[in-house]
Amino acid sequence: MPNTEIQALVDDATFDFTMGDHTAALEKLTRATNQSPDTFSAWHALAEVNFHLRQYDEALRAAERAYALNADDLYINTTLSRIWMEKGDKTTAEKYGAQAKILSWKDQLKNPVDHTSGLS
Numbered sequence: 001m002p003n004t005e006i007q008a009l010v011d012d013a014t015f016d017f018t019m020g021d022h023t024a025a026l027e028k029l030t031r032a033t034n035q036s037p038d039t040f041s042a043w044h045a046l047a048e049v050n051f052h053l054r055q056y057d058e059a060l061r062a063a064e065r066a067y068a069l070n071a072d073d074l075y076i077n078t079t080l081s082r083i084w085m086e087k088g089d090k091t092t093a094e095k096y097g098a099q100a101k102i103l104s105w106k107d108q109l110k111n112p113v114d115h116t117s118g119l120s
Contacts, residue, residue, distance in 0.1 A: 003036070003039070006032050006035065006036040006039050006042060007039075007041065009028050009029075009031065009032045009042075010028075010029065010032055010039070010041050010042050010045050012028055013025040013026075013027075013028035013029045013032070013045060013049075014045060016028065017045075017049050017052075022049065022052075022053060025049050026046070026049060026050075029042055029045050029046040029049060030046070032046075033046060033062070033065070037065075038069060039069075040066050040069040040070045040073070040076075043062050043063070043065040043066035043069065044062075044063070044066040044073075044075065044076055044079065046058075046062040047059045047060075047062035047063035047066060047076075047079050047083070048079060050062060051063075051079065051082065051083060051086075054086075056083055056086050056087050059079075059083050060080075060083050060084075060087070063076060063079050063080050063083055064080075066079075067080060072103060073103070074100050074103040074104055074107065075100075077096045077097075077099045077100035077103060078096070078097070078100045080093075080096040081093045081094070081095075081096035081097040081100060084096060
């Protein structure tokens with residue numbers, strides 16, 4: 001399946017999730033990750049949906065796959081921090097939280113905001 005079709009599937013799943021159809025969202029995201037196991041956005045979305053559903057083991061598996069694809073993503077580090085906190089491992093949660101903070105600072109340094117006008 002071409003990458004644009006996979007992303008469309010992820011987008012559809014995200015819409016399903018926001019509309020409360022969690023079953024459809026999980027089915028589409030599972031299909032996306034099966035058909036394109038190297039698609040970061042599909043794994044990250046799957047982690048977030050499972051996290052919301054309090055299915056922390058499934059969320060962790062998906063988040064770890066996303067992390068393996070893009071460890072320098074601020075949001076996957078945040079997701080991992082939240083999952084580990086819910087699983088009761090504060091030390092690991094703090095590790096990913098610190099990494100997210102560092103990535104955020106790096107982004108701010110690359111994209112400074114002009115604080116006098118509020119514009120980038």
